[in-house]
Amino acid sequence: MRFRDVFSIIGPSMIGPSSSHTAGAARLGRTARAIVGETPEQAEIELFGSFADTYEGHGTDLALVAGLLGYIPSDTRIRDSLSIAEQEGMAVTFKTGHKPVAHPNTVRMRLRNGGREHVVTGCSIGGGNIEITGVNGFDVKFTAGYPTILVFHGDRPGMLADMTDLYRDAGLNIGYMEVDRKSRSGDVLTVIESDGMLPDGSVQLLSRLVGVQRVSRIDPSEVEGSG
Helix, strand or coil: CCCCCCHHHHCCCCCCCCHHHHHHHHHHHHHHHHHHCCCCCEEEEEEEHHHHHHHHHHCHHHHHHHHHHCCCCCCHHHHHHHHHHHHCCCEEEEEECCCCCCCCEEEEEEEEECCEEEEEEEEEEECCEEEEEEECCEEEEECCCCCEEEEEEECCCCHHHHHHHHHHHCCCCEEEEEEEECCCCCEEEEEEEECCCCCHHHHHHHHCCCCEEEEEEECHHHHHCCC
C-alpha cells in the first residue's frame, strides 16, 4: 500500500465507528458516483465478507449510500443517508454475497441511471483507504488517492500513444496505468493515475479521440473530502 501522508496512517476525519467500515465505505460510494458522473437513480449494493456480517451495526450501509449522494466521510448527514436517498428518489437495495472474495471488506455496487448501468467493485483496506478492483466487467485496480482518469474505449492501434500525448502536452507525469480488454479488438478500459488533474480542455480532447466511448475523472480531493 502507498501511504501519501501521515493521515493515511492515523486515520481520516469521519463519522464513526470504524475507518474501514464507514470512512472507507463513504469513499467507495463517492468514487462510484464519480465513475457514474452523477447521483444514481437506483443502487443495488451487494456486500461480502465482514461488510456483509456487520454492515448495519457499523453503519456501512449508511456510509455507502452517503458516498453515492456525494457526502464526505465526516458529513453528519451520513446518519440519515437512507432517508435522504429515499427523499431524493434514489432507490437503494442491499443484499449479502457469499462467494469468496480477495478482501473481507468488499462491496459490489450496481448503479443505474436512465438506460445506463455501471457495476463498481471495491474494498476498504484499512484506515479509510480503498481500492477499486472492477468496473463494468473490467479487472482493474486503483485507489482513487491520486488524480485518475478512466477511459472506456475500443481496441485500436495507437490509442495509448494518443492518450499519453495529451498528458505530455499538459505537462503531467503518469504514475500508473492499467489496461484491461474484454476481447481482442473489443471494449477496453484504461486507468491512468497522474501527478495532477488533467485539465478540462485535455479531457475534452481525450473524449474526442477515435474509439473513445466515455471518460470518467476522479479527483481525490472530492473523494476524500479535502477539497
